[in-house]
Amino acid sequence: MPELLIEGGTVVTQNADREVIRDGAVAIEGDRIIAVGTTADLNDRYDPDRRLDASGTAVIPGLVNPHTHVSDILLRGSCGTDRGLYDWLFNVKQPGIARMTAEEHELAAALYCAEALSAGVTTFVENDAEMLLGETDAMTAKFDAYEAAGLRSIYARGIRDLPVDDDFQGLVDRVAGRDPSVEHPDQERYVEPLEDWLEELARLHDDYHGSADGRHEIWVAPVVIEGMTDEGLREAYRFAAARDVMTTIHTAEAPGQAEGWLSPVEHLRNVGSLGEHALLAHCVHIDERDVRLLGETDTRVAHNIASNMALGNGFAPVGAMRSHGVTVGLGTDNAILSDTVNPLADLRLAAMAHKGHHTDPGVLPAEAALDMVTIEAARSMRKGEELGSLEAGKRADVVVLDLDLPHLTPVPDAVNAVVYQTLGSEVETVLCDGEVVVEGGVPTGVTEAYPDLHARATAAAERIVEASGIAEGER
CATH class of the missing domain: 2.30.40.10 (Urease, subunit C, domain 1)
Known part of the structure; x- marks a missing residue:
């Protein structure tokens, strides 16, 4: 009954x-x-x-968000606009996140959940790209907020194992020159040996995967291909496959990430990191061959229309991906880029923007757009049998x-x-x-x-932007 x-x-x-x-x-x-x-x-x-x-x-x-970032919601409205990917990342996001306390991460998680739930989100994948190795206090504080909120949370633990070389450090230094008043974190702080990441991932999975009455999961998130060794990419995928979870990685988001003889998608294919356990975020700058590889390997994609537009990165070939049978979900990405974590707002944006960009009013029909935050989004994280539709047994x-x-x-x-x-x-x-x-x-x-959440989150945000120097940065 x-x-x-x-x-x-x-x-x-x-x-x-x-x-x-x-x-x-x-x-x-x-x-x-x-x-x-x-x-x-x-x-x-x-x-x-x-x-x-x-x-x-x-x-x-219940709406499914296959790609988002949580902690930087406290930086919303404080970073100015009209920034490209690396300008935003090195001058705003990383400096802000670096100054956050465990309590502030928890407040950010609670604020995120309040907004996401109010917009109908019941499941989300968090890509936590700036959490340092060993920051378990901050991670568990966020988990507490997710459990209190009652929604389904997937924590993709960010890892990066490729040491910083002179070329990359030179790029960071040049970008950071725009805002010299900002406290820019040392890039080496994000890099740790692969075995240390794998040990922490195993502990997290053992301790927290399946917690919150089964609503919480642990995945692995190589931050970007450019920050990973080939062995790191390979072992991350093996970790996910062995535990029947997924990897998720930012892929071909900006034009510079797709340059060279080998495309990012081909690179992932060659090191054994494409397949049903892979969810690639963005895939904006990919070609027909890349799309074919995604379809052939059953690799899934999280499309992030609002952040791609905000950063001026372009439009992912969603129509081509759908034609090749690639499963595509719609993510909200960062609240400080798209300004909300509201998939319903992004639905209209995705459906309309692709029509204009491709000069094709039928490229993304309303039904297909709705699929991308329901059944297709669920399938993008291998949960189509459990989530994404209203059917008996789900x-x-x-x-x-x-x-x-x-x-x-x-x-x-x-x-x-x-x-x-x-x-x-x-x-x-x-x-x-x-x-x-x-x-x-x-x-x-x-x-x-969190009865006083808004006041506490506002006070925390003010402290973070002052402490990091973002408040004095160029607007």
Whole structure:
């Protein structure tokens, strides 16, 4: 007998037939969906313990974010604009993150969860690229926030094992010259021997993978190809495959990262780092051969439309990837680039921007865009059997969106409305594993655990930008 029946809404199932059920219902028992159908049918079959009236709403799967960064949310609005990738990375992000305390990492995680949940996110992959070896206090503080929030968190532990050479240090020095008042961290602090990274990863996986009632996972994230030895890339993939998790790595994000005789995708192929355990972020500057390799190896991609545009890096060939059978999810990336961690806002951006860039109004239809934050995003992290659609047997990750609003009237097509008209503020209720984590638009777990979150996060952000020198940097 179901514990909860969500009834009376327009249910956007995202099942194999992409069925949309008007006056639909979702029956939930424990952490699983046990039935999806019309309200009349499920009322005939079940007498639930509780009912949630979803009249005037769209009921959609919990949104899945396959690529994001969490801690730098506290730097939002403090870094100026119009910066390229390395200018932003070396003059803003790294200096800010380097001055954060464990408590500030926890506040950043809580703020991230509050915003993500309020926008309907129930699962995210965090690529933690600047956490130093041994900073377990900061990592576990973040894990505490994720558990309190109640959402599904995947922590991809960043690693970097290639020592800094003169050419790279020269690049960093030239970029840092723009903001000499900023406290620029030594690049060597991010580099450690591969065996030390693997030892820490094994401990993290043993201690935390499957924690938070199974909602928390540990992956491995070689930061960038340029920061890794071939052995490091190879062993990271082996680590992931042996533990049935994934690697995730920034790939061909900016033009300079795709120069040379061997493309980044070919490089990863040659060292054995492509395949079902690989989720590549960005893949903006890749060619037809690269796309073919991704499809042939079943390598997945996290597309980050907003950050790619903000940095002026260009447009990933999403249409070509989809044509070659590459699984593509839509990530929000950094909050200090796209300004939000709201996939609903990025849906419209992705669907519209690719039409304009490719001069093809059909290159990314509304349904395909919605797939990229639901079922395809789930498949991008090898979780398509558990997440991404509203179907019997799947995890009870459900979002209820208010449609009774001026900008969502009328709604002849719920999918088009979700993609082109929602702002993210329409989220009323969110369930993760059958537990209500957002009620009345309020992320309940975060609010209870961090009642003064906004004031504390604001104060922490002010301290970080002052301590790092970002506040004095060029605007």
